[in-house]
Amino acid sequence: DRSQKSILGFFQKK
């Protein structure tokens, strides 16, 4: 199955 990624894995905290 595919697993749901977190948006934090793509966009960095400023």
Add this chain to the structure above:
Amino acid sequence: MLEARLEQAALLKKVVDAIKELVQECNFDCNDSGIGLQAMDNSHVALVSMFLKSESFSPFRCDRNIALGINLNALQKVLRAAQNEDILTLKAEDAPDVVNLVFENATADRISEYDLKLMDIDQEHLGIPDTDYAAQISMPSSEFQRITRDLSAISESVTIECNKEGVSFACEGDIGKGNIKLRQYTNVDKPAENVEVNMTEPVALTFALKYLGNFCKASGLSEQVRLCLSNEVPLMVEYALANNSYIRFYLAPKIGD
């Protein structure tokens, strides 16, 4: 201080309706270019980024940066008191405890005034990188809403694939599977019905339909929606508003087998 007057309360009412399932509390960041908002959902899977440019208000005044920490459920309660066609004015001091909302009807014989208590919200901002998306699809927002709703009845996930044939939305669940294909379509008389597909390379990504269904609550804000995809990056779903204002949703994909 902040003073921002909207010709139609409907805009703010619809914005709050569009995001309140995803986000319960957030800062409205006000500065001289307008009012912005960026927030993740609790599970950190989706992000909403909204910006209402100062040109969307008349007049608009904001002398210094002000963060209005707002509980959207509370804001919605106050906004229910506004008619869609009312003129809505937001006012706040420089270090406010409350935001003041005034609703005036078109004939100016009713003026309603509310103060909404603000809260301190310690919110992280994420840097959203500029992306040259491999595929951009514009379509009627009602069509995207229908596809999302129909496929949600079959499965929890949808695979959006864009190739030279067009774009497809496919899903598979316990009861069977479904597939909707869209091709480019141009209606000169009714551009709101256009489907436009721009692709530089084929893309196929899988997303949770639950979040797409939430994004579709913004359908009433814009007749068209734009989907932007690149392999292995979040999907961007954009509802463009007048005056270059926008509401954008980002959704992390489901990856791996």
